[in-house]
Amino acid sequence: MVLDTKFGMRSPDRDNQSGQARLTVIGSKAVGKTALTVRYLTKRFIGEYQSDTDMIYRATMPVDGSKIALEILDLSSNLDEVVVPRETVAWAEAWLVVYSITSWESFRVGVRAVEAVTAACGADQPNPPVLIMANKKDLEHIRQVNESIDGLLRQVSQLKGQTSPRLRKLSVSKMFNQLMNLSSGGGGHQDHRPVMPRVSLRDRTRKRGHIRQS
């Protein structure tokens, strides 16, 4: 594995062959982008990293019986918001968006990052593969982001417990809105901003994004 502290950008066409891949890792500050990258490449968890520099990692990784020459750009983040540099959009062939299960805000930032990446790619370009990955799953006791179906059903039960008989006749869409507000604020904080990218159903089918827990 080679570590570059300099962010050496190359033209998008160079080395653009099968057997090679360029991946950019983004997410809000301290969600564990570097930890996750190093864990993937070395299968080891290292606690502390230099966090204030963009890094490129180079390694050959086995994928489906073939070897992929992989370059991973780990974009450091000084802000809670993710900035998607124009030159990175031209460079990256795939994106890994990381958030921490201990921070609802980092999940929001991740969702906005997916929107920013797809917007930056332009309407005339096919959307690159994007994977949203949850990190810090060992910190279950301070989890803020709960996306399991069980969690969703628990919220339905809570909601029904809170409602009067008259309110139980709410329409499905009102019920859904209430759920989204509940899940976005952990119950107390009300925030009416949407939590998922606003794309039409048709657009959704074209996107190749996945949500995965590490």
Ligand SMILES: Nc1nc2c(ncn2[C@@H]2O[C@H](COP(=O)(O)OP(=O)(O)OP(=O)(O)O)[C@@H](O)[C@H]2O)c(=O)[nH]1
């Ligand atoms: N408990 C726990 N801590 C983690 C995990 N991943 C990373 N950390 C810790 O979270 C802190 C931030 O990790 P980094 O990998 O530096 O996070 P980053 O997103 O690269 O940070 P920036 O580049 O500064 O935005 C470090 O103290 C890590 O040890 C994890 O899965 N579990």
